[in-house]
Amino acid sequence: MTFHDTPRRYGAVSLLFHWTMALLIIAQFMALGGYINDGEHWIGNTIVPWHVDIGLLLLVLVSLRLLWMLGQREQRPEPHGHRPMQLLAKGGHLLLYTCMVLMPLTGLLIMVGEGHSLAFFGFQLLAERDAEMSWAILLGESHAPISWLFVALVIGHLGAALYHHFIKHDDTLVRMTSGRFGTN
Ligand code: HEM
Ligand code: HEM
Incomplete structure (x- = not known):
């Protein structure tokens, strides 16, 4: 496998980005049930307390x-x-990128706007403040609605990957995986 992408398959760096981020994003979706630090459900007690750290990562x-x-x-x-179909796929990927950028930014706006302290895996970035920034809170309120769009896109994306693999029988999924079945 090559380090870089080639016209036939994604290289090691793209695979690493894609699958590491897919796992971390799915972990972030665990906040969907309102489990942000509610202290009641195991998801709220295990994965969700890392929401801000994983989001900043x-x-x-x-x-x-x-x-x-x-x-x-x-x-x-x-x-x-x-x-x-190619344009649809490219448009879908562009929207996925848009969500990947907007989700952490709007999350940050909530935290900063509400004056919370902010830490990245124990490393303090911002101290708690009293003042609220209403414009930041307003923009940050799009965090939850965008997350719903993001979930819908990921489900559509997963469906497309499975459709290509099991119905069209092309190499779409293989070129985004280890490539053990493909050539360079
Ligand atoms: C790709 C990164 C992220 C994803 C996919 C994500 C996803 C989510 C989801 C699904 C929810 C639950 C929404 C709901 O209740 O319907 C949520 C809530 C929340 N997230 Fe994130 N998040 C990300 C990054 C961040 C970051 C970086 C921060 C803070 C710096 C953050 C702070 C929050 C807060 C404070 C809430 C609860 C308030 C609210 O729902 O508006 N998130 N996030
Ligand atoms: C969970 C969040 C996910 C996000 C944000 C995401 C995002 C993306 C993006 C942006 C691309 C375009 C290539 C790139 O720039 O890296 C891509 C390609 C791809 N993804 Fe995902 N992905 C996710 C999950 C998944 C899952 C769960 C599967 C399948 C089981 C999957 C299968 C694929 C395949 C097969 C391609 C290659 C498409 C092609 O060559 O046209 N992805 N993904």
């Missing part, structure tokens, strides 16, 4: 991934299918 990862993706875009695989 995802902000770092998506910034690096965007740079990587822009550097690779001339040499990465094209979506399969006719032109309209």
